[in-house]
Amino acid sequence: MEEKIYSIDPVTEELARKAEKEGIETLWDRKKVMKTPCGFGEQGLCCRICAMGPCRISPTEGKGAQKGICGATADVIIARNLARMIAAGTATHSDHGRDIAHVLHMAKRDGNYKITDEKKLLNLAKEWEVEIENRDIYDIAHEVAEIALNEFGKPFGTLRFLERAPEQRKSVWEKNDIRTGAIDKEIATIMHSTHIGCCADAKDLVHKGMRASLADGWGGSMIGTEFSDILFGVPVPRETEANLGVLEEDQVNIIVHGHEPSLSEMMVLAAEDPELLQLAKEVGAKGINLSGMCCTANEVTMRHGVKIAGNLNQQELAVLTGAVEAIIVDVQCIFPALAPLTKCYHTKFITTSPKAKITGATHMEFEEEKALQSAKEIVREAVLNFKNRDTKKVFIPKTKSHAVVGYSVEAIKSQLDRVVNSQLDEGGTLKPLADCIASGVIRGAAGVVGCNNPKVKHDYGHVELMKELIKNDVIVVTTGCAAQAAAKAGLMSKEARKLAGKGLAKVCELVDIPPVLHMGSCVDISRILVLVSELAKLLKVDISDLPVVGAAPEWMSEKAIAIGTYVVTSGIDTWLGVVPPVTGSDIIVDILTNKAEDIVGAKFHVEPDPHKAAQQMIERIEEKREALGLAT
Ligand code: SF4
Ligand code: MSK
Known part of the structure; x- marks a missing residue:
């Protein structure tokens, strides 16, 4: 049989072979049936x-x-489609943020959801001018949550978090009328303007898309990140392991997959419940092994060190191990293919969100009012399913990689404090990082984010790009499925320092960090916005002046389109490894890859070859350094 190479990840290859042998279809088979797009x-x-x-x-x-038939030109049709993709991506991240804000609003001292990081809450309360003196912390939390919830529909004004950007960036937005208003309003405006017979100006539609995208990065996503930190804790560096080798042959394996930490946090607690652990023993298992997939994995690995089972393209392969008792999902990036696939094994496929019911799955609604009880009921289902495991079908690949994760902005600052000269510098800032960049020891920084896409050899785009960047003294921050690719490839271990250039390796050693920093899930790209804003303020420049670039080598989702657009609109050049569906319009291509720079100081670049993309990104970094007069 002809051997097809789907992935650079040996575990993925092994399980793809198992699928072929067992006659089970995967995304790669369906891609093949699709023939030429x-x-x-x-x-x-x-x-x-x-x-x-x-x-x-x-x-x-x-x-x-x-x-x-209505007379719409190719330019208008493409611009409308693009704007709708941005609106969908913005809606998805923002609805996630709204859900987390609701959870904070219902948090109480004796409830399932509590405040874990009071300091972060109080800082945000001060930022939003909420009275904090002599008030119960939960009253403050509820008021802050209510303000956040109003960000979605307030009739007047612009988003509060836009104020976190440097003044120069705010002026760019102001000048170009991109300061976004209420999140839901921006999304609704795009849906209205793209209706038949409404806006038919391609340039204006892209402009609307740019404005709406800020409602994602500086709105819904940032609310999601901030409030998750307040509720579940600000991530700090911790050890974890990544890849399907984290599954255990003698334990009940449960995979949490999706996005929102309100479910996965409760699953972490439920999996440690003594009664359920006892039940696991009674059914013949040695314990309960919880691991994560996609962004849910990022949320729980950053806060608890829960192991990463894999990224987007591995969700079917997890079931193919024959060793997963339940795959528990909430929202986004869940393949409907899991429903028929799980019928071929003993795996229970359990949906939990009213927003994402899937035909063929078992729906067990996760009720936030009785969150822990709901989570325990779901875990119980999984434990009871252990006895149905068919040992003849079990194959767990041995490979897994060690990684250090948990680099929130706060954690990066505290790592940097290790090199702070207490007589010269105050701690708790990004100044040492800014100094390293200014001196040229680190040439710049790159955010590598986004999905897997079977148009690209699985993980190849992410891993090759990151390796090339760190080799050239560019520090990499990463989120989403890109982060998981890096973790599996060993780029988040301290040993990866030997792959870094001399300057970056030295900094990593001094500060005790890997050269690729895991900053969380897709909504946590808002952490990167905070990071670059603080760096820009320290260097007294705009974000677009910084030697900083972004990339999404294997993107596939509408969310990724929204992210790419807000990253560019925030002033960061962004490289895409997969061509977006806009090439039928020279006008749109020209705006995105050229004219955007005149408007927001950054643009898109499309380069499927990660090595070429890395070289282009490094050249861009060097151009920015030169313009700033930084050390060559
Ligand atoms: Fe055709 Fe209707 Fe689209 Fe116009 S809006 S291009 S008529 S499908
Ligand atoms: S999970 S949006 S495949 S990164 Fe956030 Fe991964 Fe992309 Fe989903």
Whole structure:
């Protein structure tokens, strides 16, 4: 049989082989059946916004349909599609943020959800001018939560978190009318403007997309991150392991998959419940082994060291091990394919969110009012399923990697304090990092984020790009499935310092960090925004002046489009490894990859080869250094 190479990850390859042997289909098989993707769709040239269509525009100028039935041009159709993708991504992250704000609003001293980080709450209360003197901490929390919830629908004003950006950036937004208002309003405006017969100006639609994207990064995502830290703790460096080798043959294996920590935090507690551990023993298991997948894994590994089972493309492979008693999901990035697949094994596929019911799954609604009890009921199901495991089908690959995770901005600062000269510097700032960048010991920083996509060899884009960057003294911060690729490839271990250039390796040794820093889940890209804002303020420049770049080498989701857009709109050049569906419009391509720079000081670059992308990113970093007059 012809050997297909899907991944650079040996575990993924081993399990893909098992799937082939057992006649089980995976995403790679379905991709193959898809054959050549639709050329119209690939270039963004189809519109099905109204029932006069669908309309598709010929990619050849002067030949075939050049306009939709309503007269919309290719530029307008592509701009509308792009704006809708941004709106969908923004809605998804922001609804996550809203849910977490609701959880803070219901937190109470004797409840399941409590305040873990009072300091972070009080800092935010001060930032938002909430009275804190002589008040119960829970009253303060509820008021702060209510203010956050109003950010979604307030009739007037701009988003509060935009104030965290440096003054120069705020002026750019002000000048270009990109200071975003209420989160829901920005999303609704895009849905309105892209309706048949409304906005038909491609440039203006991209502008609307840029403004809405800020409602993601500086709105819903930032609320998600801040409030999760307040509720569940600010991440600090901790050890973990990554890849499907974290599954245990003699334990009940439970995988939490999805995004919101309100569920996964309770699952962590439930998996430690003495009664359920006893039950596990009674069914013949040595314990309960909880691990995570996709961004839920990032949330619980950053705060508890829960092991990372894998990233997006590995969700089916987890079931294929035959050793998973239950895969528990909430929202986003969950393949519906898990429903038929789990029927081939004993694995229970349990959905928990009213927002993401999946035909063929068992739905056990997670009720936040009785969160721990709900979580325990779900874990009990998994434990009782252990006896149904078919040992003949079990194959757990041995490979797993060691990683250090948990680099919140606060954690990075406290690591940097190790090199602070107490007579010269105050601690608790990013100044040592700014100094290292200014002196050229570290040339710059890159945020490498985003998904897996079967158009790219699994993890190849992430890992090769990161390796090339650190080799050239560019420190890498990462989130999402990219972070998990790095963890599996060993780039988050201290040994990875030997892959770094001399300057970066020295800094990593002094500060005791790996060269690739795990900053969390996709919503935690807001941590990167806070980090670059503080760096820019320290160096007294705009974010767009910093020798800082971004990349999403294997992106696939609408969320990733929203992220890329807010990163560019925040002033950071962003490299995409997968071509977005906009190439049918020269005008849109020109705005995104060229003119955006005149507006927001940054633009998109598209480069599928990670080595070439790394070189381009390094050149960009060097250009920015030169413009700032930093050491060559
Ligand atoms: Fe066709 Fe215009 Fe309707 Fe789109 S909105 S489907 S281009 S008629
Ligand atoms: S989980 S959005 S595949 S990073 Fe956030 Fe991974 Fe992309 Fe989902």
